[in-house]
């Protein structure tokens with residue numbers, strides 16, 4: 506058996522694959538655009554495209570009709586440029602000492618929610634001779650990034666002053682929802698009103714032509730009326746529902762995580778399995794060894810909880826998830842070394858979905874896909890659609 510090696514020198518791959526269907530990403534962006542009522546779509550591709558591979562996911566999203574890309578960090582945005590992607594890119598988590606000169610030179614747009622960020626951006630603009638597009642971020646009630654209502658007028662005035670000097674251009678006005686995945690949560694209407702106020706303050710102060718954007722995936726799909734000029738979905742681009750209790754919205758999960766059984770063996774009743782013997786076989790049974798572990802993003806918490814598809818049926822993880830491997834109790838199902846194991850996928854062939862994994866682990870799909878480790882090669886399909 507031979508296994509793909511992502512980069513055999515520095516990054517040996519595990520005998521497992523995260524298969525990524527790029528046609529699904531393209532489809533999902535088209536679905537999101539229908540909800541966005543003509544607004545632009547910025548595909549959020551931070552965290553390596555939510556674990557799917559940033560550049561590949563970005564290209565697929567652009568094929569689906571995205572016109573812009575969003576990242577958390579400047580270095581992620583620069584990696585998109587290095588991959589040859591030249592559409593507008595916004596990076597929104599700026600910390601002291603980032604490579605802002607390079608960002609300016611590469612035409613990366615930057616978020617500013619505090620005066621010191623604006624001044625660092627303006628300084629980079631002055632050094633490089635480039636005018637940097639800045640999206641001013643209002644904290645409308647999440648209390649994470651962004652200027653509070655009290656700070657906002659001064660931030661806007663400072664931005665307009667730096668704009669008058671030719672250093673920056675106020676390219677956007679934006680904010681982020683705290684509870685858009687809980688339709689009807691009272692904070693949603695409050696944040697909408699606070700954002701409308703922030704936009705009004707900025708426009709009264711003289712901001713013109715800035716794109717206004719507020720909606721993550723959950724808001725894009727459940728609140729089309731707040732799409733403003735652009736929506737900024739992430740998780741839904743990858744086909745995972747931002748509001749699972751409302752269904753899948755016609756999205757298609759892009760990732761299928763697979764491995765091949767490395768061992769299949771009969772053991773007697775009463776066999777303690779894996780570290781700590783947290784699973785003891787209730788009868789004579791067949792155990793299979795799956796070569797993926799917590800170093801690959803299979804949460805140790807999945808011990809005795811999550812299910813996988815192998816031998817045509819679902820079977821539960823048996824005992825502790827180790828760093829590089831876990832065991833599965835397949836009962837009397839006929840399995841052999843080399844048989845495919847599907848941890849999760851779209852669910853078409855009876856495999857668990859990422860949503861089921863998240864539910865059984867008490868987490869969200871975001872955490873499952875973004876944790877798939879660097880050892881797991883991403884294998885792409887659906888490129889020529």
Ligand SMILES: *Cc1c(COP(=O)(O)O)cnc(C)c1O
Nearest residue numbers: 549681721722723737738739740
């Ligand atoms: C991650 C992120 C998004 C995308 O959120 P999803 O819930 O994945 O759609 C949008 N905007 C900001 C500021 C983010 O941090």
